[in-house]
Structures are given as C-alpha cells and as structure tokens.
Amino acid sequence: MNDMTAAAHGSHPSGLSYLEEPGRYGGIRSWLLTTDHKRIALLYLTSVLTFYAVGIALGVLMRLELLTPGETIVKPQTYNAIFTLHGVIMIFLFVIPGVPAIFGNFFLPLLIGAKDVAFPRINLFSWYLYIAGAFFAVTSLFTGGGPPDTGWTFYAPYSIRTGTNVSLAVFAAFVLGFSSILTGLNFVTTIHRLRAPGMTWTRMPLFVWATYATAWVQVLATPIIGITLLLVILERFFGVGIFDPEKGGDPILFQHLFWIYSHPAVYIMILPGMGVITEIIPVFARRTIFGYKAIAYSSVAIAALGSLVWGHHMFVSGQSYTANVIFSFITFLVAIPSAIKVFNWVATLYKGSILIAPPFLFALSFIFLFSIGGLTGLMQGALSVNVHIHDTYFVVGHFHYVMFGGTAYAFFAGLHYWYPKMFGRMYSQRTATLACTIMFIGFNMLYFTMLVLGLQGMPRRYYDYLPQFHTGHVIATVGSWILVSGLIVMFANLLIALRKGERAAADPWGGKTLEWQVPSPPPHENFEEIPVIDRGAYDYD
Amino acid sequence: MFSGAASTIATKVDSAFLFILVICVLMLLLITFLMVFFVIKYRRDKNPIPTNIEGNFLLEVVWTVVPTILVIAMFYYGWIGYREMETIPEDAMPVKVTAQMWSWSFEYENGTRSDELVVPINQPVKLELFSRDVLHSLFVPAFRIKKDVVPGIRTTLWFTGDEEGTYDLLCTEYCGLRHSDMLSRVVVMSQDAFASWMAGKTAHEAAEPAGRQLLESQGCLGCHSLDGSRIVGPTLKGIFGRKGRVLTDGAERDVVADEDYLRRSIVKPNADVVVGYPPIMPSQEGILSDEQIDAIIEYLKTLQ
Numbered sequence: 001m002n003d004m005t006a007a008a009h010g011s012h013p014s015g016l017s018y019l020e021e022p023g024r025y026g027g028i029r030s031w032l033l034t035t036d037h038k039r040i041a042l043l044y045l046t047s048v049l050t051f052y053a054v055g056i057a058l059g060v061l062m063r064l065e066l067l068t069p070g071e072t073i074v075k076p077q078t079y080n081a082i083f084t085l086h087g088v089i090m091i092f093l094f095v096i097p098g099v100p101a102i103f104g105n106f107f108l109p110l111l112i113g114a115k116d117v118a119f120p121r122i123n124l125f126s127w128y129l130y131i132a133g134a135f136f137a138v139t140s141l142f143t144g145g146g147p148p149d150t151g152w153t154f155y156a157p158y159s160i161r162t163g164t165n166v167s168l169a170v171f172a173a174f175v176l177g178f179s180s181i182l183t184g185l186n187f188v189t190t191i192h193r194l195r196a197p198g199m200t201w202t203r204m205p206l207f208v209w210a211t212y213a214t215a216w217v218q219v220l221a222t223p224i225i226g227i228t229l230l231l232v233i234l235e236r237f238f239g240v241g242i243f244d245p246e247k248g249g250d251p252i253l254f255q256h257l258f259w260i261y262s263h264p265a266v267y268i269m270i271l272p273g274m275g276v277i278t279e280i281i282p283v284f285a286r287r288t289i290f291g292y293k294a295i296a297y298s299s300v301a302i303a304a305l306g307s308l309v310w311g312h313h314m315f316v317s318g319q320s321y322t323a324n325v326i327f328s329f330i331t332f333l334v335a336i337p338s339a340i341k342v343f344n345w346v347a348t349l350y351k352g353s354i355l356i357a358p359p360f361l362f363a364l365s366f367i368f369l370f371s372i373g374g375l376t377g378l379m380q381g382a383l384s385v386n387v388h389i390h391d392t393y394f395v396v397g398h399f400h401y402v403m404f405g406g407t408a409y410a411f412f413a414g415l416h417y418w419y420p421k422m423f424g425r426m427y428s429q430r431t432a433t434l435a436c437t438i439m440f441i442g443f444n445m446l447y448f449t450m451l452v453l454g455l456q457g458m459p460r461r462y463y464d465y466l467p468q469f470h471t472g473h474v475i476a477t478v479g480s481w482i483l484v485s486g487l488i489v490m491f492a493n494l495l496i497a498l499r500k501g502e503r504a505a506a507d508p509w510g511g512k513t514l515e516w517q518v519p520s521p522p523p524h525e526n527f528e529e530i531p532v533i534d535r536g537a538y539d540y541d
Numbered sequence: 542m543f544s545g546a547a548s549t550i551a552t553k554v555d556s557a558f559l560f561i562l563v564i565c566v567l568m569l570l571l572i573t574f575l576m577v578f579f580v581i582k583y584r585r586d587k588n589p590i591p592t593n594i595e596g597n598f599l600l601e602v603v604w605t606v607v608p609t610i611l612v613i614a615m616f617y618y619g620w621i622g623y624r625e626m627e628t629i630p631e632d633a634m635p636v637k638v639t640a641q642m643w644s645w646s647f648e649y650e651n652g653t654r655s656d657e658l659v660v661p662i663n664q665p666v667k668l669e670l671f672s673r674d675v676l677h678s679l680f681v682p683a684f685r686i687k688k689d690v691v692p693g694i695r696t697t698l699w700f701t702g703d704e705e706g707t708y709d710l711l712c713t714e715y716c717g718l719r720h721s722d723m724l725s726r727v728v729v730m731s732q733d734a735f736a737s738w739m740a741g742k743t744a745h746e747a748a749e750p751a752g753r754q755l756l757e758s759q760g761c762l763g764c765h766s767l768d769g770s771r772i773v774g775p776t777l778k779g780i781f782g783r784k785g786r787v788l789t790d791g792a793e794r795d796v797v798a799d800e801d802y803l804r805r806s807i808v809k810p811n812a813d814v815v816v817g818y819p820p821i822m823p824s825q826e827g828i829l830s831d832e833q834i835d836a837i838i839e840y841l842k843t844l845q
Contacts, residue, residue: 076718151715157692158675158717163820245693251676252691285583287591294601316678317689318696321627325620332612336605343604344596346572349579353591356584364576371572375565378612382561382619384554384626388685391678391713457682459713462721466709540593 017424021524035120036524041106042422043127048102049491051093051134056484058086063446063480066473069465076463080149081164083461085141087152088169092176093134095407096265099272100218101130101183103414104211106422108187110515111205113196113533115525118189126182133176140168151461153262156243156254160235167236170229177222177229180268184218187211196514198533202296205513205537206289209296210275213303217264217271221307225261228254255317259310267306269403270370271299273410274341277363280417281345283511284360285352288538291344298337305334315386324383331381338374342367357509358432362413365440369405373398376451393472394454400447412436412490419494420504424521427497435493439486445479513537547704547729548684550626555685557618564611626686629699633667634660640690641673642716642821643723643773644763653743654758658710658727660702661735667699673760674823678714681727689714702729718819719773752840755833764822767844774822775815781842787813788820803838 016022018038023030031039062082065072074082105123109116117123141147144165150158159166191212195204232254234240241247243254282289289295311319311327345367354360376398380386389395420426453472458465465473507516518526546552582588636658637648647658660666670679670690677690679698683706688698702708712723730738746754756762756777764773775785783798793816796802805812807829810822829837 076721080715080718080720149717155676155715158715161675162717245691249693251693285591286585288593288595290594291596291601294596316687318691318694324623328619328623329616332616333609335612336608339608340601340605342572343600346575346579347594347597347600349576349583351588351592351594352579352583353588354580354584356580364580367576368569368573371569375569378565378615379558379561381612382557382615384550384619384622384685385558385561386619387623387626387687388554388558388682390687391680457680457709457711459680459711459721461715464721466724540591 016523017519017521018524019424019521023524033124035116035124037105037109037116037120037123038422038522040123040127041102044097044101044105044130047127047131047134048094048098051089052098055086055089055094056487058082058089060480060484062086063477065463066465067477069467069470077146077149079463080461081141081147084148084151084169088137088148088173090403091152091265091269092173093130093137095269095403096176096180097130097183098269098407098411099276099414100187100211100214100268101126102411103207103276103418104183104187104272107418107515108190108208108211109194110518110522110526111208111513111537112191112194112199113514113527113531114190114194115527115530117186118193119186122182123186126179126186129175129179129182133172133174133179136168136172136175140165140172144168153258154229154232154254155258156232156235156249156251157245159232160244167233170232174226174229174233177226180218181222184215184222187215188219191215196530196533200533202293203533203536204296206278206292206295206299207272207275210271210278210299213299214268214271217268217303217307221261221264221268224257225265228257228261231257252314252317252319255314256310259313263310263313264303264307266399266402267302269407270410271302273366273407273414274299276410276414276417277345277366278341279511279513280359280363280413281348282352282538282540283417283509284355284357284363285349286355286510287348287352287540288536289344290347290350291340292536292538294340295344298340301337302334305330305337309334312381312386315383316390328381328383328386332378335374335378335381342371342374355509358427358429358436359413359417359509361433361436362409362416365436366406366409366413369401369409369443372448373401373403373406376401389454391460392454393450393458393460396460397447397450397454400450405443405447415494417509418515419497420508421515421520421522423498423501424504424519425497425501426504426508427493427501431489431493435486435490437486438489439483442479442482442484442486446476446483447479449476449479512539545683545704546685547702547706547708548681548686549701549703550622551683551685553622553625557622560618561615564615626698629667629697630665633665633699635667635669636660638668638670638679638690639673639760640670640677640679640712640723641760641763641823642675643712643719644760645679645710645712645723645725646758646760647725648758649739651739651743653739653746654754655742656757657725659735659738660727660729661732662702662705662729664732665699665701667697670696670698675716676714677712677716677723680711680713681708682711683708684727687713702727705729705731717821750840750843751833751836752838755829755837756840759825759829774818777841778844780844781838786816788816789813800838803841804834807834807837 018036025033065074065079145163148166148169149164150166231242235242241249243249243251278295309331311323312331315324449472458469504520506520546555635650639646648654672690672692680687684700686698686700688696706729708727710725710727766772766776769776769778780798786793787796808826811820814820
C-alpha cells in the first residue's frame with residue numbers, strides 16, 4: 001500500500017483536515033449543507049447518540065418502575081408508552097442506523113480508497129430523512145391521543161383500535177425506512193463503482209463486505225415494512241379492513257409482513273457490527289485475519305438465510321404446523337455462519353502479538369456477549385422450548401444480548417477504535433478500560449437475570465408482576481444502574497478527549513487498512529492521490 | 542427448568558431445553574476459554590513477533606460441519622416435543638376459553654362457566670381459544686404451554702396436568718392498559734374433587750339471576766366492579782339511577798343512568814363516556830340480544 005511518510009506523523013502535508021476545510025459555506029451551514037461523507041457521518045453521530053441517550057433514559061425509567069410490584073413511579077398507561085418508545089427509538093433511531101450510517105459513511109470510502117460515496121447529495125438527503133422521521137416520532141408523543149402504546153411491533157388489531165397516536169409514529173418509521181433504503185443503495189453503488197484500482201473483491205476489508213451484505217438487505221427488505229406501515233395508517237383512517245378481523249382482515253397477515261422486514265432488519269443491525277469487530281481483531285493481534293473468505297461469505301450467507309426465518313417470531317401465533325417446522329429448521333441454519341465468524345475471530349488471536357487496549361476489550365466483550373445472544377437464540381429456535389419462552393423475559397434478555405451486547409458493543413468498539421482517526425485525538429485509555437469493565441458487570445447483571453426470569457415464566461411488557469419474580473426484578477434494576485454508570489463514564493471520557501485529548505498519530509494502533517494511511521483527522525477528499533492496491537487488506541508480513 | 546413442571550409435556554420441553562443448554566454452555570466455555578487463553582499467552586510483551594496464519598481449510602470444514610450436526614440435533618429435539626404438543630388426544634376434555642381485555646373465561650361442555658380453569662388430574666384437556674377483541678396469548682408456565690388467542694381465528698392447545706395444585710395462567714401477548722393484570726389460575730384436582738366442584742358450580746350458576754350470569758360470561762366484570770371499587774370502567778354498584786357527567790360528542794353533560802341510558806351504553810358504549818374514564822368499551826351490539834340486555838338491566842337495578 002502507499003506509504004505516506006508525512007502522514008505517519010499525523011500532520012497534514014497539504015491542506016486541512018475535513019474538520020477545518022472551509023468549503024463552500026461557512027459556520028453551521030458548512031455542516032448542514034455538507035456533502036462530505038465524513039461530516040455527514042458526524043451529523044449522524046450527533047443525532048444518533050442524542051436519541052440513544054433518550055432511549056437509555058426510558059430504559060432506566062422502565063427498570064425503576066419494575067423495582068417493586070405495583071406502581072413504583074408511573075401509571076400503567078405511561079409505562080406502556082415508555083416501553084413502546086424505548087423500542088421505537090432504540091431500533092429505528094439507534095441500532096439500525098448506528099453502525100452503517102456513522103462508521104459506514106465515515107470509513108467505507110476510506111477503506112476502499114474512494115474520495116466519497118457514489119451519491120454524496122443523496123447521502124445528505126438520507127440524513128435529513130432521518131431527522132424528519134425522528135421529528136415525527138417525537139411529535140407523536142405530544143399530539144393526538146398521546147404517545148403510542150402498542151409496543152414497537154405495532155401488532156394489529158390493537159394498533160388499529162388504540163386511541164393513541166399510532167398513525168404518526170408509524171409514519172415516522174415509514175420515513176426512517178427511506179433513509180435506510182437510500183443509504184443502502186448508496187453503499188451498494190459505492191462498493192461496486194468506486195473501489196481503488198487493484199482493490200479486488202477479496203482484497204476488500206471485511207467491514208466493507210459486511211456493509212455490502214447489509215446494504216442489499218436494506219434495499220430489498222425495507223420497502224415491505226414501508227408498505228405494511230402505510231396499510232396500518234390506511235386502516236386507521238379509512239377502516240379498509242386488511243388486518244382487523246372485525247372488518248374481515250387478518251391479524252396474522254400483519255405479523256408476516258412486519259417480520260418479513262423486521263427479522264432481516266436484525267441482520268441489518270448486527271452484520272455491520274460484526275464487520276467492525278473483524279476490522280479490530282487483526283489489528284490488535286497484529287496478524288492477518290484467519291479465514292478471510294469464510295468471514296466474507298458468511299456475511300452473505302447470514303444476509304440470505306436471515307431473510308427466510310421471519311416465521312420464528314410466530315411459532316405460537318396460530319401459524320400452521322408445517323410452516324413452524326420449516327421456519328425452525330432454517331433458523332438453526334443461520335446459526336452456522338454466525339458460529340463460523342466467532343470461530344475465525346478466536347482463531348485470529350492464535351499466535352498473534354496481542355495489544356490489550358480499549359477497542360480490543362470492547363471487541364472481546366462483544367464476542368462473549370454476542371455468543372450468549374446467539375446461543376440463547378438456539379434455545380428459542382427449538383420449537384417445544386420456544387413455546388415456553390416465547391414472549392417472556394427470556395426473549396427480552398436474548399435480544400438485548402444480541403442488539404446491545406452485539407451491535408451496541410460493536411459500536412462502542414468501533415468508536416474507540418476509530419475515534420483517533422475521526423477526531424485526531426486520543427481519549428484516556430485507562431478510563432475507557434474502567435468503563436468497559438463496569439459496563440460488563442452491569443450488563444450481565446441486568447440481562448442474564450432477564451433470561452432466568454423468562455424461564456421462570458415472567459411475561460414481557462408487564463407493568464406489574466407476581467411476587468415470585470420480585471427478586472429477579474430487583475437484581476436487574478440494580479444491574480441497570482451499574483450499566484448506566486459505565487455508559488456515562490465511557491461517553492464522558494470521549495467527550496472530554498474531544499478538547500483535551502492528546503493529538504493522535506495517523507496510525508495509533510498499527511492498522512494496515514487504508515484509513516490508517518491518511519492523516520488523523522483525514523483531509524477533505526481523503527486521498528491526495530488514489531492509492532493503487534496490490535495486496536490483501538490485512539497484510540502484516 | 543426453573544419453575545416446577547406440572548404437565549406431561551413439561552418434562553419433555555425441559556429435557557429438550559437441557560440438551561440445548563448443555564451444548565450451549567460447553568460452546569460458550571470453549572470460546573471464552575480459548576479467547577482468554579490466547580490473549581494471555583500471546584500478549585505483546587510475551588510474544589512480540591506474531592505468526593501470520595491465513596486460515597486452515599480443514600478447520601473451516603470442521604467448524605462448519607460440527608455445528609451443523611449439533612443444530613440439526615437441536616432442531617429435531619425441539620420438533621418432536623412440539624409434534625406432541627400439536628397432537629391433541631381424542632379423549633381430551635374440551636374447554637372453551639374466551640379472552641378479552643383483560644379477563645379470561647372458561648366454559649365447559651355442559652355450559653358451566655368459570656373464571657378459573659379447574660381440571661381433573663391426568664385428564665387431557667383441550668382448550669379452544671377465542672378472542673373478543675385483540676390478540677391475547679394463554680400461557681401456563683408450569684405446563685410449558687402457550688398459544689395466541691387470535692380474533693377471528695380458532696386456535697387450540699392441550700395439556701394433561703399430572704400434579705395436583707394451583708398454577709398461574711398469564712396473558713403473554715400485549716393487549717393494552719391492564720395487560721399485566723390479565724391473570725387467572727389453573728387448578729388441578731383429583732377426579733372426585735373435580736366432579737363435586739363441577740356439580741357445585743353448576744348448581745350455583747343455575748341459582749344466579751340471568752343478568753348476573755351474563756355479566757360474568759361476557760367478561761363485563763373484568764372492567765366493572767360490583768363492590769364500588771374502580772377498575773377500568775365505572776363500578777356497577779348503585780349504577781341504576783346514579784347521576785353523573787358524561788362526554789357526548791366532545792361536550793360534557795349531566796345524565797341520570799336510567800334504563801334508556803344503560804341500554805345505549807351497552808349497545809353504543811362510546812356515545813356517552815363517563816368523564817374520567819377511557820372510551821374503550823367494545824360495543825355489544827349483535828352480541829347480546831334485547832332479552833339479554835333487559836336481563837342485565839334488571840340485575841343492575843338490584844345492585845343498590
């Protein structure tokens with residue numbers, strides 16, 4: 001790869017970094033009207049993290065309410081609105097856009113040696129759609145019949161009949177869907193058309209592979225949820241009777257349409273995270289990735305098989321016996337490419353020269369927590385066991401292990417890994433390690449307890465609970481306090497470093513991929529000269 | 542599993558769970574052990590020069606084939622238990638279950654109703670599930686059974702209680718404001734005790750006024766109390782002749798609950814909504830006949 005000696009010292013031999021570049025507009029407009037993929041990534045970073053903070057606050061409130069049986073701090077209607085919003089915000093405003101819109105935007109062009117994404121203006125437009133969707137979601141809280149109380153799944157016929165502001169919330173998700181589709185489209189085109197000369201498909205960094213697989217799912221699956229949500233709105237306003245059995249509709253049809261998107265969406269959420277982990281592990285082991293092709297193709301296999309398993313959300317819905325058996329079988333097959341990834345990550349540590357630093361610790365936490373998430377998924381894939389744990393806290397625990405322990409931890413790992421590149425400064429590594437440790441303890445206390453509660457028969461979305469579940473709820477709530485303390489330490493550390501952190505070198509971790517070959521922070525158009533690639537992405541020889 | 546097993550299927554679900562659990566725990570231990578072991582053994586100050594290994598075809602094959610075999614075994618184990626759950630014995634005692642926001646009602650073959658599910662021990666019981674409004678789901682943790690109750694569709698499930706006792710029955714499909722209060726119980730008793738319970742229940746029911754029976758069977762009492770306490774809707778105690786403020790087409794007005802008012806509130810509940818209560822009662826039009834509504838109103842008059 002191109003060896004830019006000047007860049008290695010973190011200085012900018014010619015011109016300014018993307019943060020200082022004056023561009024066509026000044027002041028705030030240089031951000032709001034930017035078409036630079038890196039600035040757009042920071043726009044996403046700011047807005048996504050703002051909503052993440054709101055989502056966390058709602059989660060903490062929920063845990064607080066559940067500290068004691070009966071009423072603790074809020075009334076049942078408020079509680080039902082809180083868990084709905086927690087779900088909507090976390091899924092649509094944090095987990096889905098998190099890794100692809102922030103790290104995908106910032107690093108995809110850098111990793112393939114491009115100056116920007118294929119459609120920079122559409123890229124900015126996607127962010128505005130995200131903001132518009134978020135605006136509608138927030139507006140739904142304060143207008144009409146009050147905040148929606150259906151759960152993020154909007155199951156009919158309850159969602160058709162409730163007097164709360166479901167229509168606007170659903171419309172918000174519809175708009176957010178377009179943001180996701182356009183981002184996916186942009187990435188697919190970018191990867192096909194803008195790779196640097198010599199960057200063949202098998203020389204691409206694996207984060208790019210993961211983003212590529214994700215982008216296809218975004219483009220192909222998201223329109224289905226868009227149509228479904230429109231049908232809900234039509235039914236609420238005009239009573240067309242597609243889902244409400246009272247008007248001749250079919251509530252199971254809604255579940256099919258909802259999960260045809262929302263299960264693949266789970267892979268939209270996790271695949272880019274897996275990609276981040278795949279970037280981090282070889283760098284800190286200072287050796288090439290083990291099983292490049294196995295990891296790349298398993299991303300594609302997950303995206304493909306993951307699109308065929310939605311029915312496993314409906315094993316007790318009244319769906320036919322045959323459908324259940326088939327969906328259960330395919331569900332187990334998805335476990336295989338996921339397991340392949342985990343084994344290859346662990347094998348990459350073998351005979352490495354391992355540097356223990358915060359991004360790596362978050363990545364190791366990811367592997368552990370995601371493994372629990374995946375393995376508890378196997379338990380739910382088994383039909384007879386699923387019947388018992390369906391719609392209980394076991395499911396809640398499982399998807400928090402996958403979405404939080406998986407995607408969010410990958411996000412944290414990526415944030416600590418790429419932070420010096422994005423901002424040109426280094427945070428306190430000691431504080432980051434401390435935060436990671438606190439979070440790990442709190443996380444398991446909170447969510448492992450949920451798995452146990454679920455096995456005991458505690459149903460999800462319960463405002464109140466029977467006395468036998470009290471101990472578990474107390475442990476989980478205390479766990480949530482520990483987890484949030486860790487999160488606060490982590491984010492505070494990163495915020496402080498924005499101003500006070502030491503200047504970071506171009507390649508502080510010793511990475512070999514292209515983003516480390518340019519200065520920190522990168523210049524406006526990334527590369528002075530488009531690099532010519534003549535070897536693989538993880539070449540440590 | 543973690544809560545006691547009290548049905549014939551429960552032990553089979555638990556053994557499938559244990560089988561998967563053991564494999565999963567071993568997998569997790571293996572992954573975690575290797576990860577920690579490599580990190581300690583190959584940390585930079587101990588092993589400054591890494592060895593580049595690009596992959597190993599044999600290993601890739603092994604860790605593709607072994608998990609494939611394991612997950613197919615898990616699939617099979619889960620399937621055979623489920624097959625039994627979905628195969629209802631011919632001699633199963635049918636019970637019709639009606640779910641509505643936020644109560645359960647159980648009706649036996651002889652027409653007797655109960656708000657708790659009482660069943661004889663070692664007798665297969667087949668539940669036919671109906672919903673009056675939105676989705677619900679019937680869950681008995683001790684029996685390891687669950688099935689959604691879907692409006693417009695008949696769903697079924699069955700079980701055989703094999704241990705006398707009282708077990709929680711919960712709703713596990715979110716159904717609105719009081720979802721977490723939509724609880725009942727299953728009582729498993731000896732054949733003799735069941736026979737005498739049934740006889741007593743049937744006799745008691747026959748002695749009750751028709752209006753009272755309807756309030757119970759239609760699930761009215763899930764939201765309207767008879768003792769003056771507030772649940773979801775206004776209490777029925779002293780309802781006849783009561784004065785109150787209602788919301789009619791967005792405007793408040795005073796009304797007296799006479800026969801006409803009560804009739805209208807049953808047929809078109811949302812025409813007049815008592816101030817301070819949510820407009821969520823489903824219309825009973827076409828569900829209750831005129832005679833039945835008369836019977837209810839007659840009964841309400843007695844609740845002073």
